[in-house]
Amino acid sequence: MNATAPATHSATDPPATGVARYRAGTGRxxxxxxxxxxxxxxxxxxxxxxxVWRALTGGALHLLVERRALEPLWRTVQLAVLVSASAAVLGTGLAWLTVRTDLPLRRLWRVLAPLPLVYPSFVGAAAFRSGLTPGGIVHDLAGNLGIDLQLRLHGLVGAWLVLTLFTYPYVYLPVAARLAGLPSSLEENARLLGDRPLRVFRRVVLPQASSSIAAGALLVFLYTVSDFGAVHLMRFETLTQTIYRNRLFDQGRAFALALLLLALALLVVAAERSVARRGARAEAAGGRSTLCVGLGRWTAPALAGCTLVIGLALVAPAVSLADWGLFGWFRQRRGLAALRLxxxxxxxxxxxxxxxxxxxxxxxxxxxxxxxxxxxxxxxxxxxxxxxxxxxxxxxxxxxxxxxxxxxxxxxxxxxxxxxxxxxxxxxxxxxxxxxxxxxxxxxxxxxxxxxxxxxxxxxxxxxxxxxxxxxxxxxxxxxxxxxxxxxxxxxxxxxxxxxxxxxxxxxxxxxxxxxxxxYLAEMGILALVLVAISALLTWFLVVRRADHLA
The missing domain is CATH 1.10.3720.10 (MetI-like)
Structure with a gap:
């Protein structure tokens, strides 16, 4: 904040033309x-x-209207829209449940909900794919139950699921912080007028948190269009994959597509800045403690939903990685096969x-x-x-x-x-x-x-x-x-x-x-667990411990 110059000056005060401008932040x-x-x-x-220079001088801009350029662009936008929408719904729902309801163990859910950030998206994709392959923990557990699991995650569905699970915290964190700071007076008035909790959420809470939801969803969109590893493992070719494949043998096409991706990303940033400015103008000062909504008969479904999301986004990848890593380690201890690591x-x-x-x-x-x-x-x-x-x-x-x-x-x-x-x-x-x-x-x-x-x-x-x-x-x-x-x-x-x-x-x-x-899945599992452990420590100290909504 910029302080104003004092009204009176003592003999020891610096000249007003220098420090007063400096304090007001108006000087050069x-x-x-x-x-x-x-x-x-x-x-x-x-x-x-x-x-921009290579794309404009390379004579390849005409390639942008070809089908080979428009198809990966369409797939990129399609995936980004789907992931952003699902992450917005998932992140907002979790934020409301953990901040504004009497959900059992909600302080624990507040700590766990942002932690999928510790996984790089390609590590999460690898964990899901390895868990579902023959020899993976999910495949073997299904076999023990008599289920012949033929599910294979790939394509649009696989990329959408993986990216949604590992990007929803980008929506959850700002929305949870916003909900924690909203005054309860508007909701109490709506409740006194006879509105049910769902109607109060739709008419009062959602409009107040809309700027945070939009900002988080745009960040997810930006993350998705720039993702490289997860879409590669899910065999869903987006602009990043096409650029990577053409970078050596068709540089003109690679730079033309890179310009397309750059323009798309900058457009998203411009939209995010606009939303952020509008949200800052609409910011409301926090009043009394936030209103806690009783879930009643919806407690069990809400608890099951939180368990499912955290189980898929946080626990399942860790179990899959640990299964492969420990399997390889025990195999080496028994002298059956040495790790290539x-x-x-x-x-x-x-x-x-x-x-x-x-x-x-x-x-x-x-x-x-x-x-x-x-x-x-x-x-x-x-x-x-x-x-x-x-x-x-x-x-x-x-x-x-x-x-x-x-x-x-x-x-x-x-x-x-x-x-x-x-x-x-x-x-x-x-x-x-x-x-x-x-x-x-x-x-x-x-x-x-x-x-x-x-x-x-x-x-x-x-x-x-x-x-x-x-x-x-x-x-x-x-x-x-x-x-x-x-x-x-x-x-x-x-x-x-x-x-x-x-x-x-x-x-x-x-x-x-x-x-x-x-x-080499065992070696991959061990290395991924080391990376996740380091990321988890940093995420705890930088995100979870400092988050406003945990106060």
Missing amino acids: PPWQLSGSAVLVAALFALPGGYV DWGDVAGATWSTVWVSVVTAVVAVAVVLPVAYLLARYRGRLGGIVNGVVVAGFAIPGLVVAISLIFWTLHAAPFEFLIGSMPVLVFAYVVHFGAQAVRTAQVAVAAVPRRMDDAARLLGAGRIRRLFTVDLPIMAPGLAAGAGLVMLSTMKELPATLLVAPIGFRTLVVEIWDNYEAL
Whole structure:
């Protein structure tokens, strides 16, 4: 928040023309800050700009109207609409049950509901497919019950089910937070006028939470159109699959389709920003404690529904992965067959995952910090433009970022030495996930008391010294939260890691992918459990423990 200048001034107050403007956030930012922010925007715009340039100069735009381009586009939009709609219904229903009703064990359900975020979508898809194959735990349990299970998850249905189960928390979290903050007076008035709970939900609660539902659903839509691993395993070809398949032998088509995917993603981001602004204007202040609706005879069906969702989205993948991993481990202990994986491989992949994620998180926070200062302390058009470019980087699918950087390093004359290097991989991560640290960094900058900064300035401390002695110690918790979000996303990123990582650099997601493609399910299960365990710890500390609706 921007403080106003005091009405009276003492002899020790700084000149009004300097600090008063600074406090009000109306002064012109230092040229060093503006220049840094513009440089950050240019770097974040590089992958998307290169895709646009290659698509426009490659002479392949006419391919966009061909059937081979329109069919994967239609499948992508079809899947994204279905997943967004089902995730909106599922996430909103779970949020209402766990926040606004007397559901038994609802505090436990509040903790469990966001946890499917710990699974990368391709790991969840692999777990479902391996569980249903002969030798999988679901297939064997059905056989023991005398059921000849012939179910195979693939195509549109399989991709829809998997992505819905692992993306509904993106709707659940904002809707649950919104429902927890709604005043109960409107619902109480409706109840006094004779409306039943379902009618109250439809006429009062749903309109109040509509902006949160829409924002979460648009985020799910964006996640779905950029997904690579789950749709590949479910054999449902979307734009990401077509781009990946054409990246080497038909680059013109690949970049034309990448431009199509980029335009679709940016359109979704623009819609999300519009919804967010409308939701901010409609934000209502919380009143008394939220109204608790008695479920009555619907308690058992509601409990069964929550159990089914959590069982499918959280428990079933873990059981399937543990079944394959433990089966392989016991098989090796009995001397029947050795695992094609030793603990050194697991430790090496884990260490690579952790250290590259930490480096990316630190770099991302450092890069977006000038943007956060510009947004928090200076009102102006420049801050909004730079922030928009950074957010657009998050909208660009990781596959598109990776392909653009690969071919840019191949064709940029002074930068050939960067081909297949670690800096390019970290840069791809930062462009794709840096936006996740902007908001927390902005809040952290705004939390620094202006008086402390003014006092340090009067004592002669320069900008760098004030940053390290005054600002950073206060901003550290907020910056750490943003860094953690970037770290969590980085360790689960598949396409950028597959395409951009240096030769021989093996992270957990790459090892999991390669082992599953080679049908080494036991090895895949062990590696996936390690990744899920690390993701679960980060998700607990960054999402569940900090969620407003758990208060």
